[in-house]
Amino acid sequence: MIWNSASDFFAMGGYGLYVWGSFGICAVAFLAEPLLIRMRHREIVRTLRRQAAAEKLELENK
């Protein structure tokens, strides 16, 4: 094993700021991107549903 303890691991031999600054931003980005897309998908589905409901209502009232 390379690391003697957890704090040893997080210190990254003095490069902690740089290593975790790199991996951290990537982790945030790779979590945020799919979430944003899922919101975009949900938004368009909601709009389309509202349209479909409006059209249906229009037909019924004719």
Add this chain to the structure above:
Amino acid sequence: MSNRLINWFRFSSPHNFYPLAGKMIPVFWMLTALFGVAGLWMGFFVAPTDAQQGEGYRIIFIHVPASWMSMVIYMAMAAWAAVGLSLNARLSSMMAQALAPTGALMAFLSLWTGAFWGKPMWGTWWVWDARITSELILFFLYLGFMALQASIDDPRRADKAGAVLALVGAVNVPIIYYSVVWWNTLHQGSSINLTKSSMAVTMMWGMLLMALCLWMYSIAVALTRVRAIILEREAHTDWVKQLKEIKA
């Protein structure tokens, strides 16, 4: 025609591709997780400390894969854009559009992790060297492609304009790739090549596994995004109105 053959052209219509993409996405997420866990394990617990850079070199396990993906995605985006332009295939143009933000993200992460690696090793966050500058241009090409598409109201015309920009910009990718050979750069040369590799085997595996992880991630995300784009752009069609998530 034999009905045992799969007609691949069937999937070139958004109508058929939308449900297919929906089925493929979970598979690519699983592969992303698998390669990600394996790659991080290799990178942080198996690969040895570097003789010159200590533990700081471990940034390589995300920096190199992100940089590779920024170039691979650009080529894929330009290829889809070219198909969309020449065959007038709207799903191809949607694929190009779906890849752009992920490519831009990869280019950004490549620059960001590069800065966080350059600071401790070279003593500077940024230097205008050929490799770094051409990668920055790649990032701007992605942003330009997205801005151009967003600024044109008619989607088919936006596809065409975007495709031309993507194709012209493709010349930048080989420039990035060979920049360390053509110019005297502060950025180091490639760590991996076919004849001799300057890295320990476990380091190389960590890097390759992380690259596979980002590759699978990019496919999963692009497929998810293209599904949203399909719905947005095909909103007026009957098949969209007949989808069970919309009809309900």
